[in-house]
Amino acid sequence: MTVQEGVLTKRRRRPLPPLGFIISLGFLTVVIFGAVFANVLPIDPLAQNIVDSLKPPSGSHWFGTDELGRDIMARVIFGARTSLVTAAGAVIIAALIGVPIGLVAGYFGGWRDTVLMRFIDVLLALPNILLAMALIAVLGRSQTAALIAVGVAGVPSFARIARAQVLTLRQLDFVSAVRGFGCSSSYIMFRTILPNILSPLMVQVIVLSSVAILLEAALAFLGVGVPPPTPSWGEMLRTGKSYLYEAPYYAVLPGLVLTLTILSFDTIGKQMSRALDPRSGGGTPGELERAGP
């Protein structure tokens, strides 16, 4: 088949029923359920039992036990909580800072645009994992620091998307009409334009969640993220790496859950952006924005 034919057939074909989307949604539901109800479940991520250390997966410990005899599955479930809380906090920070920057820069243009976008350029001057590491070097190592660091790293993508959307919307009649009524700029930005750009921003929320989970795990893996003994997927991979010979499952299973979570978010984000813009191939811009691990 020639390249040209390939292009044409692809354009006419209707998308397959998104099986991956359903699986992803199901998997994330389980992860979120586990994270929310971790306290209620009869598991303890901190209970040590040295006699049972580094035991392979069995009926009583489905994922095996770690070097202190703690149940790995319990730690994975509580790790989900650490991951999701950090990611959610980070996405909220990124949106609260990034969206207003993008709105103001796009709406007013001129010097405000130049100054704000120069600031965004500075944030982009470092790959985002390094930006996060630099922030942690200043803030010290804690869950809050990890959350802020990951959040700040996500600011540019929200700012850019909001700005691009505003640039197209501000020319439209309904915006001019509201301006004609004599409404203030902030009313137009936050009450007229913002509600109309929520869909692309929601896609970005999903995309950035996946980036944030990965970044949080990478920071913990590097030993600068959420400090132990708080269970975290990245930290488990870090420790598990020291026991690859004795207990290979230790690093493999938490890593598998982490990977599936990230892939699920990616799949859902792709599906959402495809639904919003059927012309796009469904590739998410954020997939490549994660810059790093």
Add this chain to the structure above:
Amino acid sequence: MTGFILRRLAQLIPVLLIASFAIWAMIFAVPGGPVGMMVGENATPEEIAAATRKLGLDRPIPVQYFNWLTHAVTGDFGQSLHSRDPVTKLIGERLPATLQLALVSILVALVIGIPVAITGAVKEGSWVDRLLNGWNALALGVPTFWLGILLILLFSVELRWLPSASRYVPLWEDPNQALRSLILPGLTLGLYVSGILARFLKASLVSEARADYVRTARAKGVSERQIVGHHIMQNALLPFITIVGLMVANFIGGAVVTEAVFTYPGLGRLLIQAISTRDYPLIQGCIVVILVIYMAISLIVDILYAVIDPRIEYR
């Protein structure tokens, strides 16, 4: 052309100034400030006063920053708080290791990414294409550090073919040893980068394939191989160059993590060690060096793009 380069350089200046100011200001985040960092916790007031004068902290803030900047520009970031070695020397020791890893990873990424992109574009919409898309999604979605661990489990723990921890051996001194140490980290980082490369190159190829000149070439009876290899590929590489900057960012981030997985003595691991010991001059040095490398590559890419593509005006 010269004007274009100069303007592009001028755009970098505000970003570099603000970023360098932020990096310099990090030193004030140390508990006890830069003075406490130098004299320790049990210092007498005289020692503190002496250190303050020595560090120039009794001078106005802009002067302090300017002094640091002039030293930094000449490559002097001061001493490591930990080993007391000059920061520049420590970075200089690690930089070749990272560059060597980069070289191998780029090779891996090209060898895997280009064929995947071309096959995907030629067979667009077929099951081969969908398979390759899935492969790409995995290459991009699987965290580098987990992939590295899986590779260690397979090649070091199970098969015992390759070492699980990589040393830095210069390629020109002992190519055999160097490659044994570089295969796993190179594969880990290279696979990830190949995912980005393949995705963008394929998108670029597919959009070029729709162009009129391709139809003309086909109508003339040019062979399919010629069309893909010469006509489409040459034009598709142009838009592709613009994403190299993005790839460099991914690459640097990926290198930091990969070095940690394989305990490879590169710049990334030096930075992590510096952060965990709160060795601020060393942190500053590492970040500045990475920032400058990253910006220099982005700049070169932009200029190259303008040089290669005759359609771009330098005005």
